[in-house]
Amino acid sequence: MNKRENFGSRLALILAMAGSAIGLGNIWRFPYLVGQNGGAAFIIVYLVSCFVLVLPIFMAESIIGRRTRLSTFGAMKKLAPGTPWKWLGLLTVITPLLILGYYSVVGGWSIDYLWKACTLRFTHDTAGLFPGFISSTWEPLIAFTLFIVATAVIILLGVKNGIEKFTKFCMPTLFVLIVAIVIFGLTLPGSSEGVRYLVKPDFSKIDAGVVAAAMGQAFFSMSLGMGTILTYASYAPENENILTSGVGTAFADLGFALLAGFAVMPAVFSAGIQPGEGPGLVFDTLPYIFSQMPTWIGAIVSIVFFLTILMAALTSSISVLEVGVAYLVEEKGMGRVKSTVIITLLGWILGIFCSLSFGPLANAKLFGLTIFDCMDKLCSDWLLPFGGLMFTLFVGWYMSKADVRDEFTNNGTVNVGIFNVVYFLMRYVAPLGILVVFITNLVL
Numbered sequence: 001m002n003k004r005e006n007f008g009s010r011l012a013l014i015l016a017m018a019g020s021a022i023g024l025g026n027i028w029r030f031p032y033l034v035g036q037n038g039g040a041a042f043i044i045v046y047l048v049s050c051f052v053l054v055l056p057i058f059m060a061e062s063i064i065g066r067r068t069r070l071s072t073f074g075a076m077k078k079l080a081p082g083t084p085w086k087w088l089g090l091l092t093v094i095t096p097l098l099i100l101g102y103y104s105v106v107g108g109w110s111i112d113y114l115w116k117a118c119t120l121r122f123t124h125d126t127a128g129l130f131p132g133f134i135s136s137t138w139e140p141l142i143a144f145t146l147f148i149v150a151t152a153v154i155i156l157l158g159v160k161n162g163i164e165k166f167t168k169f170c171m172p173t174l175f176v177l178i179v180a181i182v183i184f185g186l187t188l189p190g191s192s193e194g195v196r197y198l199v200k201p202d203f204s205k206i207d208a209g210v211v212a213a214a215m216g217q218a219f220f221s222m223s224l225g226m227g228t229i230l231t232y233a234s235y236a237p238e239n240e241n242i243l244t245s246g247v248g249t250a251f252a253d254l255g256f257a258l259l260a261g262f263a264v265m266p267a268v269f270s271a272g273i274q275p276g277e278g279p280g281l282v283f284d285t286l287p288y289i290f291s292q293m294p295t296w297i298g299a300i301v302s303i304v305f306f307l308t309i310l311m312a313a314l315t316s317s318i319s320v321l322e323v324g325v326a327y328l329v330e331e332k333g334m335g336r337v338k339s340t341v342i343i344t345l346l347g348w349i350l351g352i353f354c355s356l357s358f359g360p361l362a363n364a365k366l367f368g369l370t371i372f373d374c375m376d377k378l379c380s381d382w383l384l385p386f387g388g389l390m391f392t393l394f395v396g397w398y399m400s401k402a403d404v405r406d407e408f409t410n411n412g413t414v415n416v417g418i419f420n421v422v423y424f425l426m427r428y429v430a431p432l433g434i435l436v437v438f439i440t441n442l443v444l
């Protein structure tokens with residue numbers, strides 16, 4: 001995407017934001033976190049985080065981006081010249097790099113599973129398939145490399161024609177398929193146990209770790225806290241309504257996550273898989289569902305499904321890479337090709353360790369976590385909420401209320417009534433909420 005280019009329309013902007021938000025975070029990460037953190041109770045904390053903490057930060061990032069028409073570093077320098085706020089821009093380099101590394105590993109899994117679907121591997125017994133695959137050395141590494149290279153190529157080719165058009169086609173397909181899988185999953189024997197798990201909260205399961213994980217997931221899933229939404233908003237057309245794009249993206253994102261939960265959990269219980277097994281949950285469960293379908297239906301559904309997951313993953317990974325590339329181009333004056341190659345290479349090196357941490361490096365642990373889990377937790381539970389905290393403090397406390405109001409209401413033409421509520425959330429509720437989660441998570 002060119003720095004000076006704007007999205008052609010509001011729809012294009014919402015699709016790009018939704019394309020960034022909806023990805024592996026919804027389909028892969030959300031279901032396994034639900035399984036690790038006690039089911040329905042986690043979902044409730046997640047919903048609260050989304051609307052009370054994360055949505056105001058979505059608005060905060062949008063306001064900064066659209067007002068300055070710059071990505072994070074430049075935006076901070078323009079709005080707060082000569083202050084340390086510009087260092088917030090560093091987050092837009094470090095966090096995307098880390099996320100690109102491990103996200104691409106999972107993106108690689110979806111490439112490999114697409115291949116397996118095409119070679120009809122899911123038409124018969126799938127038990128043990130996933131553990132065997134990720135603990136091997138080369139297969140996941142090759143798939144990961146393909147994924148990260150594909151991300152880089154799309155960024156180099158330009159986002160507008162390729163990805164925007166593809167997203168338009170992809171998201172509805174994914175939606176239809178997930179609904180079909182939910183319906184099929186509910187017919188499997190023993191699936192009602194999974195539904196109960198998703199709707200009957202056991203509040204005794206909620207502790208500081210669960211709340212931190214729910215909040216982190218809300219940031220990760222909405223692509224917040226590292227400047228992605230800020231950068232996309234800087235390409236927004238003038239008449240964009242910040243409230244509408246935020247709420248629209250939030251509902252689309254949430255809807256996909258919940259559907260993925262209902263696609264996976266009933267089948268988990270039906271197949272006797274452990275809900276808390278971790279990052280492999282979806283890749284263990286979905287092939288099981290496909291193998292239970294009539295052969296040719298399972299074959300077709302699995303191919304289309306992994307293809308659309310792959311596309312959803314790519315529309316997110318490019319938004320991760322774009323943030324780092326935009327920084328090097330705008331702030332360091334590097335060419336686009338050079339910037340893309342540098343960030344991709346660094347992400348690739350990090351990702352190699354993440355990929356191997358399921359096999360040869362499984363025993364290399366930091367704070368008791370594998371390299372992959374450590375990077376994932378560091379980014380989602382700490383770096384993204386920290387970035388979000390800073391953005392909301394900036395808009396709530398550093399910028400003048402009049403400027404924020406102008407931007408939020410398009411100079412007093414829209415959302416005027418709701419402005420004070422959102423401003424209160426941005427100024428008090430979101431920062432305090434994040435701080436409380438941070439502190440309790442550190443102390444407990």
Ligand code: PHE
Pocket residue numbers: 020021022023024025026099219220221222223224226228316317319320
């Ligand atoms: N939101 C994306 C997903 O759910 C991941 C992402 C995180 C993208 C952070 C950009 C920034 O898959």
